[in-house]
Amino acid sequence: MKRLACLSFIFIITCALTISPALAENIVIKGSTTVLPVTQKIAEAYMKDNPDVSISLSGGGSGNGIKAIIDGATDIADSSRFIKDKEIKLAVEKGVYPVPFAVAYDCIVPVVHPGNPIQDLSMSQLKDIYMGKIRNWKKVGGPDRKIVVVSRDTSSGTYEVWEEKIMKKERVFPGALLQASSGSVSQAVSKNKNAIGYVGIGYLNNTIKAVTVNNVSASVETTLDGSFPISRALFMFTKGWPTGEVSKFINYVTNPGKGQKLVKEVGFVPLY
C-alpha cells in the first residue's frame, strides 16, 4: 500500500512537471550572435523576475532571425543590422509587418600599446593598415617600427562591425594575428608596443590606449549622437506591434533601470 502511494506521488509530480511548461508563457528569440550575449543576460534576469515565463534563445545570424520573423517561426528576431528592403517586401507579401526596436549600440574602438605616440588614425588609414598596405608606423606619423595587426576571428560580431565600417568589403590581409576574444586582443596589444587591435568599448582599460578615429574619440556620447564612425545600432524585431508577454519583454529590455543596465555590463552602449 505504501509503495502504491509512493508510485502515485511520483506519477503526479511527473505530470505536474510536464504540464507546467505548457501553461507558462513561452517567448522564442532567434538571430544575431552579436546580440545574443545581451539577450541571454536580459532573458535570464527576466525569467528570474517572472518565473512563469520561459524564453528559448538561439543564434544563427541576423539574416536567419529576420527570416524566422517573416516565417512566423519566432516571436523576436535579434539583428545587428536594420532590415533590408528585400526582406520588407517579402514580409509584406506574407502579411507580416516587422517592427524594429533599437536595444543597444555596438561601438568598436581601435587600440594601441600605451607607449605608442599615435593619437589619431583616419578611417582610410585603418583600412590600409588592416589590408596590409601600410606596414610601418612611420607612414602614419609614428616611430619607425613594423605594425603588428591584431584582428578577431571572422565569425565574431566585433569582426563583422569592423569589416562593415572599416574594411568596406575588402579583406583583412592574411598576416593579421587572430585572437578569439576581445579579452585576448587587449592582452596581446598591451604586451606588444608594435600592435594595433580593436575591441568593444566595454573592454577598454588602462593597459591599452584608445585611438581617436577622424579626430573623434569613442565614448557613449559620440556613439549615441552618431559622430563616432565605428558603431552601429542593435535591434530586436517583433512580428507586428508586440502584445502580451513579448511587449512586456521588450519594455524590460529598453527599461533604463533593468535591461539597459545589463546592456552596459555585457560591454555595449546603452540607449540612454
Place this chain on the structure above:
Amino acid sequence: MNRLLKERLMRYVFFTVATASITILLLIVAFLFREGLPIFSKVSISDFIFGKYWYPTSDPPDFGIFALISASVLVTVVSAAMSVPLGVMTAVYLAEIASFRIREIVKPLVELLAALPSVVIGFFGMVVVAPFLQDVFGIATGLNLFNAALMLAFMAIPTICSISEDAIYSVPTSLKEASLALGATRLETIIRVVLPASASGVSTAIILGMSRAIGETMVVLMVAGGAAMVPESLFDPVRPLPASIAAEMAEAPFRGDHYYALFATGIVLFLFTFMFNLIADHIAHKYKQTGEASL
C-alpha cells in the same frame, strides 16, 4: 553448469567493456566525416587542401587550408627539433648514466611536466615568453611559430622521455655487458649497442610526442599568433589547424558551409594523427627487438 555460465557471462561483460572505447571512437569518426564531407560539394578537395586563402565568412568565401596545414606541420617539426634531442638524451642519462637516487627523483619530475595543463603553458608563453622574445630578438611580435614550437616542445618532452626511458632501460644487461667486455667504452656502448637495440621504442616515443604536439589546441591558440598565412621566417605568426577550429567553431552557423569546412579541417587533422599512430605501430612491430641474436 552455474560456474560455466558465470564464466561465459564475465567474458561477455569484459568483451563489451573492451569494445566500448572502439565503438565510441568509430562513432566519433563517423560523425566527423558526416559533418565534414558536405563541404566538398562546394569546394574540390584539392582546392580545399592547397587553397591559399582562408576567408570563411567573406562573400564569396574562400576555404583553403594550405596555410593552416603548413603551420601545423612546421610547428610540429620545429618543436620536434627541440624536444627529440632533449627528450631522448634525458632518457639515456636517466636509464644508463644516472645513479639510482637521481633517477628516482628526476624521472617523476620530468613526468610532472606532462601534468601541467596546456592552458597554463599557453598562458606562460603569452605573458612571459612572448614579451621576452620581442625584447631580446627585436621581432615584431612574440606570438609566433617559434614560441608555439617551444611551448609544444615542453609538452612533448615528458612523453618522449618517459617512453624512451622505458625502452632503453629494458635493453638486456647481457648486451651491454658483452659490449663492455669487448673493450667498448661506455659512450660507444650507448651509441652502438643500447640505442640501436631500443630503436623501436625510442621511435614510438618520438612519434607519439609529435602526434601530441600536432593535435594540441590551447597552446597554439594562445601563442601561435593566428595569422592564416604560410610563414616566411621562424618568427612569423601562424595559425595551426586546431587553433582555427577552436577559434571559429563557437560562432560558425550550425550546418553552414563554414561549419562543414571546420569539420573537414578536423578530418585533415585526424588523418595526420592517425598516420602518426600507424607509423608508430608499424615501427614498433617491424623493428621489435626479440631476443639478443637479432641485433
